[in-house]
Amino acid sequence: MTYPNQQVKPISTKINDKGNLSISNIDLLDLAKKYKTPLYVIDKPTLEKMAKDYIEAFSIYNKTNILFASKALMTGAVAKVLASLGLGFDVVSKGEMFVLLNAGVGLEKSSFNGNNKSQEEIEFAIDNRIDHFSVDNFFELKELNSIANKKNKVQKIHLRITPNIECHTHDYIKTGQIDSKFGFPLDKIDKAVSLVLNEYKNLKLTGLHAHIGSQIFETQPYYDLVSVLLNEIKKIKDKYSYELTEINIGGGLGITYTKADNPPSVFDIAKIVVQSIDDNTKKLNLKKPILYIEPGRSLVCSAGFTLYTIGSIKEIENIRKYITIDGGMADNPRPSMYEAKYEAIIVNKKEENKQELVTVAGKFCESGDILIKDIELNNPQSGDILCVFDTGAYCYSMSSNYNSSLKPAMVMIDEGKDKLILKRQTLNQLVQNDIID
Ligand SMILES: *Cc1c(COP(=O)(O)O)cnc(C)c1O
Numbered sequence: 001m002t003y004p005n006q007q008v009k010p011i012s013t014k015i016n017d018k019g020n021l022s023i024s025n026i027d028l029l030d031l032a033k034k035y036k037t038p039l040y041v042i043d044k045p046t047l048e049k050m051a052k053d054y055i056e057a058f059s060i061y062n063k064t065n066i067l068f069a070s071k072a073l074m075t076g077a078v079a080k081v082l083a084s085l086g087l088g089f090d091v092v093s094k095g096e097m098f099v100l101l102n103a104g105v106g107l108e109k110s111s112f113n114g115n116n117k118s119q120e121e122i123e124f125a126i127d128n129r130i131d132h133f134s135v136d137n138f139f140e141l142k143e144l145n146s147i148a149n150k151k152n153k154v155q156k157i158h159l160r161i162t163p164n165i166e167c168h169t170h171d172y173i174k175t176g177q178i179d180s181k182f183g184f185p186l187d188k189i190d191k192a193v194s195l196v197l198n199e200y201k202n203l204k205l206t207g208l209h210a211h212i213g214s215q216i217f218e219t220q221p222y223y224d225l226v227s228v229l230l231n232e233i234k235k236i237k238d239k240y241s242y243e244l245t246e247i248n249i250g251g252g253l254g255i256t257y258t259k260a261d262n263p264p265s266v267f268d269i270a271k272i273v274v275q276s277i278d279d280n281t282k283k284l285n286l287k288k289p290i291l292y293i294e295p296g297r298s299l300v301c302s303a304g305f306t307l308y309t310i311g312s313i314k315e316i317e318n319i320r321k322y323i324t325i326d327g328g329m330a331d332n333p334r335p336s337m338y339e340a341k342y343e344a345i346i347v348n349k350k351e352e353n354k355q356e357l358v359t360v361a362g363k364f365c366e367s368g369d370i371l372i373k374d375i376e377l378n379n380p381q382s383g384d385i386l387c388v389f390d391t392g393a394y395c396y397s398m399s400s401n402y403n404s405s406l407k408p409a410m411v412m413i414d415e416g417k418d419k420l421i422l423k424r425q426t427l428n429q430l431v432q433n434d435i436i437d
Contacts, residue, residue, distance in 0.1 A: 003265040004050050004302040005255040008343045008389050010043040019351040021387055023305070025416040028347045032307045032385045035409055035420070038327035039307045040396055042078060042421070044414035047303035047392075051085045054295060057270035061277065061291060067111055069251045069296030070096045072393040076103030077412055077421035078300065088131070090251075090294040094121045097128060107131065111209075111248070111292065113160070115182050116140075122147050132156040134209045134248065136183055141195060141203070148202035155202060158209040158248055159184055159192055163228040165212045165221050183210065186232070193236050207289070208232055211250025214297060217263050219272040225249055226276035234284040248292035249273060255301045257390050258341045266298065297393040304392020306332065306408070307347070310384045311363070321358045323380045328362015329369040330402040332388070332395040336368045346378050347385040354379035360386065364403050396422075404430055 004011060009023075016022040020029045024043050032039060051066075058064040067090040068082050074096055079089070080103050088109025091097050097107060107130040112121075115136040122144055125133065135141050135157045148155040160183040178185060184192050189208075196205045208229045212221055229247045237243045254263035273291070281288050308325035315321045334340035344360065355376040362369035371388065380386075399407050406429075410422035 003053055003267070004046050005053075005253065005263055005298045006265060007302060008256055008258065010046040010303060010305065010389075011049060012043070012045065019349075021345055021347040024413045026413045026418055028307060028387055029385055031411065031413070031418060032309070032347065034418070035411055036424070037307050037309045037385065038325070038331050038408040040331070040391065040408050040410040040422070041305050041307065042073075042300075042392060042410065042412045043303045043305075044081065044412050047078070047081060047300060048085065050299050050303060051082055051087060053266050054087075054293075054299065055085065057266040058291075058293065060270060061274045063288065063290045065109065065290065065292045067109070067292060067294045068299055069294045070100070071397055072296030073300045073304070074099050074397055075410060075422050076100075076105075077419075079103050079105050082299070090296075091125075091130075094118075094124050097121075097124060097130070101128060111158070111294070113209075117144075119143065119147065123151075126151055126153060126155060132158055132206070134158045134160045135192075135203075136160045138188075138192065138195075141192060141200060145200035145202050153202065154204050156204050156206055157196070158207040158246065159189065159196075159205065160209045160211075161186065161189055161229075161232065163210045163212065163225055165210075165224050165228065186228075189232055190235070190239070193240065193242075197240055197242060205244065207244050207246025207248060207292075209248035209250070209292070211294065212252055214252050215254040215263075216252040217254045217261070219264050219268050222249060222269055223272045223276040226273055227280050230277070230280040230284055230286060230289070233289070234286060237286070243287060244289070245287060246290045246292065248294065251294040251296045251298070253295055253298035255298055255390060255393075258343050260341075263298075266295075301390050301393035304390070304395070306388045306391040306395065308386045308388065310346075310380055310382055310386055313380070313382060321356070322361045323358045323377065323386075324361045324363055325371065325386055326363060327405075327408065328364045328371055329366060330362075330364055330405045331399050331408050332371065332391055333398050333400065334394055335371055335373075336366065337398075342372050342388050342390060344372055344375060344377065344386050344388040346380060347387050349378045349384065352379050356380065360388075364405070401425075401430065406430065 067088040069090045083105045092114040162183040360372040406425035409424035
């Protein structure tokens, strides 16, 4: 059995009677006509399936809290779907907290992460009763303690640590190795703990947190990560007679962007994590901790796809054929930032069979704005609609107004129904902060 994070397409993708690509019984050609392109689409059944898979996989360990890493995709409608299934949120800014609160989602199950939280953000999180902070560094410890003190509050915290675990993933998305801007290095944990226990009376330390990277295709790093966290908890217990009761193993599970990717399922991850908790708590004589896990990409990515219209086509004979779409790096910067790879299909042409090797170029003024280099498409022509899969994570959330382009709309589809969940930006919004004297 394969799970959504192991599939390129949303769960109910098929070709309908008209020969068009259809997802959740929505004809994507009709959808593109109705809402125009470029268009972000979220398939609700796939989104819910991914969340339910996480819940089911970790039901083998009933002390698990699943937090969605909001930075992967932050919109009120998506947050509401995930909150209704019982998930909390990992937030990294006042903006993310604001979007949640605006959608009626409270912060009582959420964690505030980040390596440079401002005073204003810290106050906002405390005032809105965030469950805990994942404190990244000494500067923040001091700042948070003093703000909590002013507010006469004892704030629950975890310490974010750098566990020195390397994953075979792209350099830019590695965070667990020693040379990282995130977290306390292992040899500084003792100092941080001692400060919290002895000086910072407005902080209550309950656990350790680490995040080892993204788009991870191995299970062993998760076993090792739990070992590192529990070993540190053991050292703290031995020295301070104080046992931390919570661990947060971050996110990072990979997904299948192209057929070359072969990630484990969330069930594989749950098994290895719980195995490591069992082995290490026994070995170190520790209590079974409450487990936090913070998936971003693997919760939302496969539920999302983007529709574009093909415009100009440029053929450089014997070299390359460029198919240009009406979007690109402004709505999906991942290929130009990380050399990310994507699969795509022409929505309206499944019956024909004239596969052609082309390069899908974006419309923005950078030579690097290539969405997909070398992909087989079925007789691509100007006016065709192109569906690019797996754009649910880190596309809208990393989008920009480069070239004064307007951010696309986002639609959620569900069994024959479509609903606008994010309006397309307007020209007026583009200039609303302009001051012209
Ligand atoms: C980005 C991030 C996540 C989510 O990572 P994914 O690869 O999207 O699952 C979780 N925790 C922290 C601290 C992060 O920075």
